[in-house]
Amino acid sequence: DTAVSQTPKYLVTQMGNDKSIKCEQNLGHDTMYWYKQDSKKFLKIMFSYNNKELIINETVPNRFSPKSPDKAHLNLHINSLELGDSAVYFCASSQGTGETQYFGPGTRLLVL
Amino acid sequence: AQSVTQLDSQVPVFEEAPVELRCNYSSSVSVYLFWYVQYPNQGLQLLLKYLSGSTLVKGINGFEAEFNKSQTSFHLRKPSVHISDTAEYFCAVTVTGFQKLVFGTGTRLLVSP
Numbered sequence: 486d487t488a489v490s491q492t493p494k495y496l497v498t499q500m501g502n503d504k505s506i507k508c509e510q511n512l513g514h515d516t517m518y519w520y521k522q523d524s525k526k527f528l529k530i531m532f533s534y535n536n537k538e539l540i541i542n543e544t545v546p547n548r549f550s551p552k553s554p555d556k557a558h559l560n561l562h563i564n565s566l567e568l569g570d571s572a573v574y575f576c577a578s579s580q581g582t583g584e585t586q587y588f589g590p591g592t593r594l595l596v597l
Numbered sequence: 598a599q600s601v602t603q604l605d606s607q608v609p610v611f612e613e614a615p616v617e618l619r620c621n622y623s624s625s626v627s628v629y630l631f632w633y634v635q636y637p638n639q640g641l642q643l644l645l646k647y648l649s650g651s652t653l654v655k656g657i658n659g660f661e662a663e664f665n666k667s668q669t670s671f672h673l674r675k676p677s678v679h680i681s682d683t684a685e686y687f688c689a690v691t692v693t694g695f696q697k698l699v700f701g702t703g704t705r706l707l708v709s710p
Contacts, residue, residue: 588642
């Protein structure tokens with residue numbers, strides 16, 4: 486009965502590869518997010534979707550492409566992975582503006 | 598644009614001692630404020646939030662925070678910490694009517710016996 490789940494939990498890959506991270510929420514929320522946490526623990530929003538529509542895109546390289554097939558899912562596809570993409574990626578969801586965002590457990594991406 | 602400053606990157610404290618983790622924010626409009634906790638190798642869990650009303654907010658695990666508009670602060674406090682409180686604590690702000698959370702750089706709370 487996990488509220489926000491992400492797969493995979495760990496992802497180790499080579500530079501130049503393409504990879505995807507999946508996120509699902511069973512809370513019935515209409516807004517989902519992707520955040521990136523770097524090696525210094527700094528958290529920064531990347532994208533936000535509301536009812537499957539992109540509403541926030543925070544100057545993220547276009548190698549990153551989010552896709553929301555429905556309100557409960559927000560996947561993140563990354564093309565041509567670079568060393569600097571190594572980080573922990575968190576998915577989150579909320580219901581409405583200013584409401585609590587619930588975070589997934591994170592996906593630890595390591596690019597070699 | 599909004600910003601959040603957590604002045605202390607690390608706070609060491611002994612078990613059963615009180616603790617205060619500082620958070621200051623900058624915004625020209627009304628804000629919502631949050632504290633999240635991140636245990637090692639885990640996701641973020643909401644401790645408490647301020648949306649409106651009483652400026653003293655109580656959260657889970659015995660934590661509380663006070664919203665001070667004049668000082669643009671939202672400091673987190675606990676009267677007596679436990680070893681299990683060792684974690685990273687993040688203060689975050691969002692502007693009312695908008696959904697983007699802006700996080701501070703985090704404060705690592707280290708509780709020792």
